[in-house]
Amino acid sequence: MYVLYYCSAELEIMGRSSKDKRDIYYRLAKEEGWRARSAFKLLQLDEEFNLFAGVNRAVDLCAAPGSWSQVLSRKLRCREEKSDSGEEVKIVAVDLQAMAPLPGVTQIQGDITKVSTAEEIVRHFEGRPADLVVCDGAPDVTGLHDVDEYIQAQLLLAALNITTHVLKPGGTFVAKIFRGKDVTLLYSQLKIFFSGVTCAKPRSSRNSSIEAFVVCQNYHPPEGYVPNMSNPLLDHSYDVDFNQLEGPNRIIVPFLACGDLSAFDSDRTYPLQLEAGKEYQYTPPTQPPISPPYQQACHLRKNNLLSKEESSNSGPQQSGEQTKAD
């Protein structure tokens, strides 16, 4: 008779490696030292659109845990070292959450929907505008698709609003977008400010997800436009179906799959041994989030306090006693 026995550490490693097997970009991110698999999305967008050419000042909105900032830092600072143009590279990263430091990246912990955040970004550039603004912002999803799409749209418009405060004419804006039913309205808003708007889907973004990225090129605001954070751009009238608009009001933007199409498919499972003869070695995450919103839940679970909280919360209702959960 064989007895299967695994110690908890082994079980943990097995769990971890099965995630590595399921998500090839997650695994590659750790092996290449990126803080999140999202790094590949920006790298693949750059392959298609050459986003970093001539960029010295960049803003990364909704940046935590920081893999897009890492890409910007590595790409822009490496070019700065090679060139003798004398232009200093400046990267400003903004997020609600704190982020571990990165070389050459100035961090602002703030809300991108606030005008004070826009002002702080502008201050960092000493009045000189940015060449590139990127935003991988995502709200905590609720699972209610209409609500999630609406909140995501609001975040994108907040990013666009901030962009109108900091981007130079001719500059580029890249942002995550959910291709939901009102996406045409968002395209129309973006077309007001940029002559080129493309919806792009990097290979590392799962096909099963409605996530894509708008790449907005050649910023040229309408004449006389004064950036104003208090203007809600998504001024929605719910009895208009924006996808049914005709003629010049109908906005359709090109859709492009990007990244090397022979690259890994983010929806597939890959074997752990990709190179013949090489032993699989588990790699821990490069930089776990330093203060994630789920921290308290992890603490409660690790210390087996979840069930106690549950029973202590239900206790007073049954017994009428007062208890205090910590």
Ligand SMILES: C[S@@+](CC[C@H](N)C(=O)[O-])C[C@H]1O[C@@H](n2cnc3c(N)ncnc32)[C@H](O)[C@@H]1O
């Ligand atoms: C998908 S993560 C970004 C990942 C990041 N691009 C990377 O590569 O590491 C989305 C981020 O959006 C941030 N976020 C959501 N709403 C925000 C807001 N109003 N202001 C600033 N950041 C926000 C979240 O805190 C979260 O860190």
